[in-house]
Amino acid sequence: MNTAILLIGGNLGDRTGNLEKAVQLINETAGKVVKISSLYQTAPWGAVDQPDYLNQAVEIHTTMDALTLLHTLLEIERKIGRIRQEKWGSRVIDIDLIFFNDSILSQPELKIPHPRMQLRQFVLIPLREIVPDYVHPVLHKTVQELADICPDTLPVTRYQQS
Numbered sequence: 001m002n003t004a005i006l007l008i009g010g011n012l013g014d015r016t017g018n019l020e021k022a023v024q025l026i027n028e029t030a031g032k033v034v035k036i037s038s039l040y041q042t043a044p045w046g047a048v049d050q051p052d053y054l055n056q057a058v059e060i061h062t063t064m065d066a067l068t069l070l071h072t073l074l075e076i077e078r079k080i081g082r083i084r085q086e087k088w089g090s091r092v093i094d095i096d097l098i099f100f101n102d103s104i105l106s107q108p109e110l111k112i113p114h115p116r117m118q119l120r121q122f123v124l125i126p127l128r129e130i131v132p133d134y135v136h137p138v139l140h141k142t143v144q145e146l147a148d149i150c151p152d153t154l155p156v157t158r159y160q161q162s
Contacts (some may be wrong), residue, residue, distance in 0.1 A: 009055035025076045031062025037129040039159040042122035050090045057126035066100040068157040102137045121152040
């Protein structure tokens with residue numbers, strides 16, 4: 001059994017509904033969801049002239065290898081309505097594979113751990129909630145330690161639905 005840590009997010013349409021649908025489809029097709037963080041509202045990264053994102057971290061147990069899991073996650077994005085256009089642009093859903101066991105992979109299609117996760121509080125804060133002691137296999141620091149030293153100053157706040 002493999003452990004994968006994912007970050008899901010989106011800033012278009014029914015943001016909470018899209019994240020809920022993503023978690024449901026992940027659990028049905030990719031692996032058993034064993035931990036899930038709160039929702040976090042985050043400022044956009046990169047292209048800043050767009051709505052705020054909701055992000056959530058998810059831990060799953062899966063029998064899939066990393067590349068098969070990636071393809072499954074891309075199919076889930078497609079089912080929810082993701083259309084890939086501009087880098088860092090608005091999106092209905094985004095599912096990133098952050099960690100896969102303690103693997104270090106560098107393939108054209110997939111890099112694990114996610115190569116920029118340590119630079120983004122919108123990744124680290126939800127991850128810190130569910131896997132604070134998870135050790136980055138390249139940087140040899142826990143998620144908690146990475147969050148403490150992250151240079152990103154964009155706001156990330158726990159989301160309260162109205």
